[in-house]
Amino acid sequence: MLDKEAVLNDIELTSISLTMLSGGLDTLTALMAWSIALLANRPDIQEKATAAIKEMHPEDVPLCPASDDQGCQYIVALVRELLRYYTVLRLALPRTTINDIAYERKLIPKGAVFFLNAWACNMDSDVWTDPEVFRPERWFEKPDAPIFTYGVGYRMCAGSLIANRELYLTFIRMINSFRIEAYDKIDWHPIHGNSDPTSLVAIPKIYKVRFVPKNKQVLEEALANFRNTGV
Template sequence: MGIPARVLVAIIIGSLGVVYHRRRRAAKRLPPGPPGHFLFGNLKDLPKQRDWIAYAELSKKYESDIISLRALGNTIVVLNSHKSIMDLLEKRAIYADRPSAPMVDDERLMNLGGLITLTPYGPRWRQLRKGIQLNLQESAIRAYWPAQNTAARNLMIKLLDHGDRSLYKDLQHWSASSILSGVYGYHLPEDGTSDPLLQHMHELVAMFVRGSSVNFLVNFLPALKYIPDWMPGANFKAVAREARELKRLAIDGPFEWVKNEIYSAQRVFKAKGTAEPSYVSRSLAEGDFGDDEELDASKKEELMSFEDIIRHNAGVMYGAGFDTTLIVMTTFLIAMQLYPEVQARARGEVLSTLDPVTRLPVPSAVVGLTYLSRVLKESFRWIPVLPVSVPHATMQDDEYNGYTIPARSLILPNVWAVTRDESIYPDPETFDPDRFLDPSVPHDHAFGYGRRRCPGMHFANSNLMIAFAYILTVFEIEKGVNEDGTVIEPRPLMKKDPEL
């Protein structure tokens, strides 16, 4: 029996691809890394867990702060030092792109390509960036303080009347509530009942993470997106349909809810005509963000509508903010148990600025507290939210320190390796806010790099500082005790550690 034509074509194309990539690698000096299989490259060398540690160990083994691996025709370059990250991601615009993951960003599949996190560097990305920066720049954050203050106060009420709920559940509710109220003006029920919107959003975030992984062959062979749904191996399309429905519920739904609130208010209160203040309501009220006049007609066709910009930016603000906010709060609580002297000093600073009548924190004073700000910076550093940051992609071939970095390389910033660099952070495993007394010490790795730096950093910082201040005002944080009286020693663990 002869080989089917389609199989023969696939073999020929695959063989040519292997030859091409082998020749390309031989012709160019990539950063050092483990030797790869002639067919699969370094596929077996890719870490299955705790990748930040594995990459740091490879960096030491090859005595280079920049290493490379190849898998399925893709070049992966890992940056393990602050210097290499600054030199490439901060100073060179050609590193501002994102790698393509068709499963999540293609409109035929999950259709999440409108999120700024995934958008390629270009006119559409600039549109989205402008639409999110206007209402999230540092000077605009004051408008979100009331919602953040309310969420922090409600958390205190929950913690004081804890019942049989887990602490983690209360912290999850606070994280979600503080972001949803700021982004949409939407309030979760405080009685602990589940909210469908929250469930939809969490499922969509999980679907996004799943779709970005190597589990879907379409991410390596984009042409598979064209195969019919009934064909064997097309089950990824059913997953994509489920994600599109979740997108409708989790991103389109709350945006349309805010619009309806505005238009309902306009009908009833014609003089006002606004929903509760939020990122979405403010952005809608401000009108169009404007086009880039220098673009030609073909490029302008790539641009998004005014409402789509707001819709997708609001969705990414929640998706990117919920987990990170929760992780930093958990880190803070662990640190306060392990370092009571830090807790006492931070509390003293907070208590000196309380409202004289209510004896509660005042947001305008809290965000200016210098020691509490250093506690926040150290919380971000001590247990990095993303130990390996969101990948970048090169737009063209580049040279660095004698190495070639090919176009479309996947660039991974190893944040954990940077935060453990003793030349920058002496005694890195110790929680020491005073390491940031020197303003030149890097402190914002959690928010990404260069043109891709997260525009929500000021929102996140004020939200966390206000909540920290409330906790320090109302509670003393101590280690737990078992029923037999033995003290429970908290262990700071990374989010992806196997124990979690």
Template sequence: MIKAIILDLFLAGTDTTFASLEWAICELLRHPQAMKELQQEALKIGQGRSMIAEDDLEKMPYLKAVIKETLRLHTLVPLLVPRESTQDVKILGYDIPSGTQVFINAWAIARDPSKWEAPEEFKPERFLNNPIDYKGFHFELIPFGAGRRRCPGIQFAMIINELVLANLVYKFDLSVMGEEGLDTSETNGITILKKCPILVSATPCS
């Protein structure tokens, strides 16, 4: 059981983390103004130091907005983890008996035009001065699920994502090599990965 839990942690904590970073970099390269905005924030916070530290992340609202918008537009586990109803319930006129296996389409919720303005567009600004978060309390955005069964590694994953992305744009100017890398086609599977790998040239910032 211990080995199985550790294996789950490694699989769930690496596949989704690298995928979300790849999607974030892809979207930033597709939207140069967003990349410029994030780099300016990173340079302001870094102040010439060798790297941005974990303590600096709370002072980077645009970074957090970029990560949130990436998770909204590219929900990594689109149907979340299957649930099972523990009692008979009635939702929107539908009778759901106890023991029914339930799938939540988090991908569709995050692109619902009744909840999001221009849902197909990458607009990190929508999360600036916006209380909506990914921790399971706002049902418009549930990339990690919600309730008692939400992902237990939310904080770990977000710190890794934010720290890596902040330091990448702080230390390097990124450019895509080959236009196919900017293709946003998705693979099919439990986790949505980028169909065409992105090849990026990283030039140290002067």
């Protein structure tokens, strides 16, 4: 970074790109597992999302185009609320103080290792009046409210922007293509439903759901076209 004339070769560029993509494999898949569990138990949210998607994309295009850069605001709000409500990495990765810090009449010495409690920050009652309620609409009310799932500051998750786009495209296509139904009882509560409270990444307990195509013929045609053209 200090050498302005330094140039990365193809191997280094490939390594960096793969690191950016693979860095979120465990956290994104865990969030998807939580999200599907919630959607299966909240058909009202599926209905609101479907209505919002229909305003932008026709029903005969279940695989909404990848060029849709987070244009459906309800899906954007849904993604943000899922990131806030589940916070799969409850404690962010460790940091180290580079100077002595005085806080609340306490001294945090230089070189101390500390963790950001991202879960507690996202559930802060000083920011939200109902933090324990899953409600995507809160992001219309406070669009600039902080979210701590990716960490904070210069050392926050470097892949947050691509992760948001991946989640947006996944949810808009999934909800536009399928109705998600609970197969059996699912504990989708972010604490009670956690399969291993000692794990670094919060993962839900095993469950089953049904993915029911909204229009099977149209979806099969769209998937066949995608396999042939990649679009």
